[in-house]
Amino acid sequence: MMEHYEKYCLPIFPIKNNNYTCSFVSLGNKAYFLTYPQDRPKDMPACCMFSPMNHPPRQDFIEHLPYSAERSKNLDASVQAYALDLESPQGPILFGYAFYKQPSGHPPYRHPQSFFFSGDTSVANAPIVSQNYTDFRIAKPDPAQTWAQVAAMCPSNPPPCQLFEPPASQSNGHKAQWNKLMQRKP
Numbered sequence: 001m002m003e004h005y006e007k008y009c010l011p012i013f014p015i016k017n018n019n020y021t022c023s024f025v026s027l028g029n030k031a032y033f034l035t036y037p038q039d040r041p042k043d044m045p046a047c048c049m050f051s052p053m054n055h056p057p058r059q060d061f062i063e064h065l066p067y068s069a070e071r072s073k074n075l076d077a078s079v080q081a082y083a084l085d086l087e088s089p090q091g092p093i094l095f096g097y098a099f100y101k102q103p104s105g106h107p108p109y110r111h112p113q114s115f116f117f118s119g120d121t122s123v124a125n126a127p128i129v130s131q132n133y134t135d136f137r138i139a140k141p142d143p144a145q146t147w148a149q150v151a152a153m154c155p156s157n158p159p160p161c162q163l164f165e166p167p168a169s170q171s172n173g174h175k176a177q178w179n180k181l182m183q184r185k186p
Contacts, residue, residue, distance in 0.1 A: 002026075004022075004023045007039065009021070012117070032049060033049075033163065065084055068096065077101075078101055080098065080100075081096060083097075093117075096115070096117070097114070097115050100113050
């Protein structure tokens with residue numbers, strides 16, 4: 001699985017500036033974080049190990065999230081939302097998905113509408129981050145543009161990422177609240 005963000009990385013890390021291109025690539029249980037030469041932040045490696053135990057969602061992942069009737073009322077009740085609300089010492093943590101109620105496509109299936117989660121409020125002013133899906137389709141990805149980037153960009157044993165506790169040159173001085181959620185096992 002690959003998530004790619006062009007010129008604006010996720011605002012969940014306590015890093016001064018999110019204006020850089022990044023990718024998360026999960027290969028089996030290992031997840032890598034990639035940055036690119038055109039806008040890589042100073043002191044950030046091209047590749048680091050995001051997590052040694054962070055696999056892509058399983059096909060039945062939604063069965064493990066509670067249905068959220070209140071969030072499903074959004075968008076004129078055209079979606080079905082599933083979300084997990086957790087408490088942490090740093091404050092509430094949100095993690096959820098929404099799907100369109102009406103199936104479409106061939107064969108018909110319920111397209112994802114969004115993935116939403118707690119963001120950074122210390123610098124990015126993004127208390128909730130929403131990744132909204134547009135033009136969703138089922139297609140076989142080109143390995144050269146997706147997971148083959150790990151072999152091309154990463155050393156054989158990449159350093160662990162310091163995204164949740166970045167070096168002083170990158171830090172905005174705050175702790176990331178998502179760190180606790182990312183350590184949870186499905």
